[in-house]
Amino acid sequence: MSELLTIGSRGLAVRNLQAALKLAGFAVAVDGDFGEQTERAVAAFQRRAGLVNDGVAGPKTLAALHGYDTSRYLKRKDLQQAADRLGVPLASVMAVNQVESRGEGFASNGRPVILFERHVMFERLQAHGITERTADNLAAQYPALVNRKPGGYIGGTAEHQRLAQAQQLLHEAAALESASWGLFQIMGYHWQRLGYHDAQHFADTMALSEAAQLDAFVTFIETDPALHKALKGRKWAEFARRYNGPAYAKNLYDVKLARAYAGFASQQEQAA
Numbered sequence: 434m435s436e437l438l439t440i441g442s443r444g445l446a447v448r449n450l451q452a453a454l455k456l457a458g459f460a461v462a463v464d465g466d467f468g469e470q471t472e473r474a475v476a477a478f479q480r481r482a483g484l485v486n487d488g489v490a491g492p493k494t495l496a497a498l499h500g501y502d503t504s505r506y507l508k509r510k511d512l513q514q515a516a517d518r519l520g521v522p523l524a525s526v527m528a529v530n531q532v533e534s535r536g537e538g539f540a541s542n543g544r545p546v547i548l549f550e551r552h553v554m555f556e557r558l559q560a561h562g563i564t565e566r567t568a569d570n571l572a573a574q575y576p577a578l579v580n581r582k583p584g585g586y587i588g589g590t591a592e593h594q595r596l597a598q599a600q601q602l603l604h605e606a607a608a609l610e611s612a613s614w615g616l617f618q619i620m621g622y623h624w625q626r627l628g629y630h631d632a633q634h635f636a637d638t639m640a641l642s643e644a645a646q647l648d649a650f651v652t653f654i655e656t657d658p659a660l661h662k663a664l665k666g667r668k669w670a671e672f673a674r675r676y677n678g679p680a681y682a683k684n685l686y687d688v689k690l691a692r693a694y695a696g697f698a699s700q701q702e703q704a705a
Contacts, residue, residue: 438490442467507643528693538616538643557607614639615646
């Protein structure tokens with residue numbers, strides 16, 4: 434994922450961003466220092482472009498500034514629709530999007546971002562009727578694709594190569610179920626809970642747009658009453674624990690969510 438430019442960023446990348454904002458008609462000093470003036474200009478441009486207006490300049494904002502196609506990117510209206518569905522303030526959904534998403538739902542090759550989990554593959558093979566002994570034999574043959582232990586990651590677009598190999602050599606549906614997909618890295622084995630016809634339908638939908646990926650995430654929250662309740666009550670520690678697992682505190686997810694919510698809520702109050 435490309436570098437995110439935000440408050441405190443400095444250097445040539447910031448200068449280039451400021452120059453592009455100035456060309457787009459925004460009053461900003463081209464000094465290479467990302468301060469509040471630049472943040473306001475970025476957020477204003479994002480609003481004009483229909484993007485998520487968080488004031489952070491990442492690949493999506495830069496693509497829009499340079500006139501590239503942004504049709505598959507997440508839009509502010511998508512977050513508003515999600516907030517309405519979940520019955521929470523827009524600031525809550527913006528906070529969750531900022532902290533819990535990967536920032537980009539698609540890799541440089543245009544495919545949805547994924548992470549193939551070989552230890553999940555070991556479990557999903559058995560869910561599809563393959564015996565534990567056979568799964569162990571397959572693990573001995575293809576340890577990077579199926580394994581009792583997590584790992585073996587290549588990262589980036591190469592994860593699709595691992596997925597394709599697992600589909601071809603092991604089990605097509607189990608492989609799709611063993612990858613996490615899109616902005617919010619929803620595991621493929623949740624396809625039935627989320628209302629998709631099968632794992633392939635889920636994967637195909639994740640390839641449509643970031644809005645489709647957000648829809649899956651919203652459904653994931655809706656179908657977990659305790660998670661939904663925590664979000665509605667802005668119980669960030671409880672939400673983070675249920676979504677991220679016990680490591681949430683170590684990674685300060687609850688603190689990050691609370692800060693992001695406060696920032697977006699304040700931003701919206703000022704804009705009102």
